[in-house]
Amino acid sequence: MSAPRRVLIAGAGIGGLTLAAALRRHGFDVQVFEKARKLEALGAGIVLAANALWAIQRLGFYEEVCSAGLRLSGGDVRTWKGCVLSGSDFEDLERELGVFVLAYHRADLHEALLRCAGADCVRLGTSVESFDQDDDGVRVLLGDGTQVDGDLLVGADGLHSRVRSAWRGREAPCYSGYTSWRGVAPAEAALHPSRSSESWGPGKRFGIVPLSRGRVYWFAVENAPAGGSDGPAGPKPHLREAFGGWHEPIAQLHEPIAQLIDATPEEAIVRTDIVDRDPIDRWGEGRVTLLGDAAHPMTPNMGQGACQAVEDAFVLTQELTRPSVSVAQALRAYEARRIPRTSAIVLQSRRFGEVAQWSNGVARWLRDRAMSALPKRAVVNQLRRTLLDPSFYSAG
Known part of the structure; x- marks a missing residue:
């Protein structure tokens, strides 16, 4: 673009803050609107795979983001x-x-990205409720009743995006058929300081990711009807019953799942139904587009939700900094590059979860036999095909 523009971003999550940090480094006037009155990430972990960190490195703040995470070896x-x-x-x-490949407590990653973006560009306690646009710009109406003008609006406001619903209407997410619990426990309860692991049972999974500063992130996944609750006793009794006996025959070689559950404060265990949305072929119109979960919410089975939001921010920054293109041209070029890749990953992650959650004994036996027969090189090559997609790394 020929001159810095005023960019309005709805949502101060990982994608919104990454975009804000990147555009401010190019001289853009950026304002981020976040409905939370205080930026507090849920007490859970997150992994940024190599594709996301490759993008952050080229955006110019890799060292700051890298220092907040723990390097995973495999x-x-x-x-x-x-x-x-x-x-x-x-x-x-x-x-x-x-x-x-780095593992983070979400709060640590959030704080690192906020430092990169600058807290002065983030307006807390208000959200984008609606917007109008014309050939000259976009005007947003905030939750506190004020109006703000800009040259473009990016909806990075998550699964229940107001920006998305303003032009597509309200859409119910697709329930995966399984729910999850997440928590963070002291690292003394884990045995592998630099490797993540995921264990698969009948219609259940349990995952463990080491974090920095003496902590470990864990998650449990189980087939269940949507909208369930743990009741007055809380989640621990059910989690102990469902997962507490896993790995016991050779417990000295594997993470002590029961100890992780017991070491996590009851109030710090978060239950969330796992959902996504079917891919769509358009993320916006005119001077408005979407980013991250607002555009392509996906199940966490491949660990790519946040990574794809970072990729979005990288590609959108590339398109907005090209000379002699209009706002609308830049946004449509961004969407043309990102929609095919993110749509494929949404569907791939959905299929992965369906297979991982199989409860039928014969199906699980066949799945496990097939997985164990794959050489490690084949597994790495599959990971490479996902992370090293040419449409992302060669374009721009």
């Missing part, structure tokens, strides 16, 4: 009895891309 998938089905090491990807 990851394993096991049966509920602890037998390894599949494993991958991240060294080859690190050599190819020149970046690490």
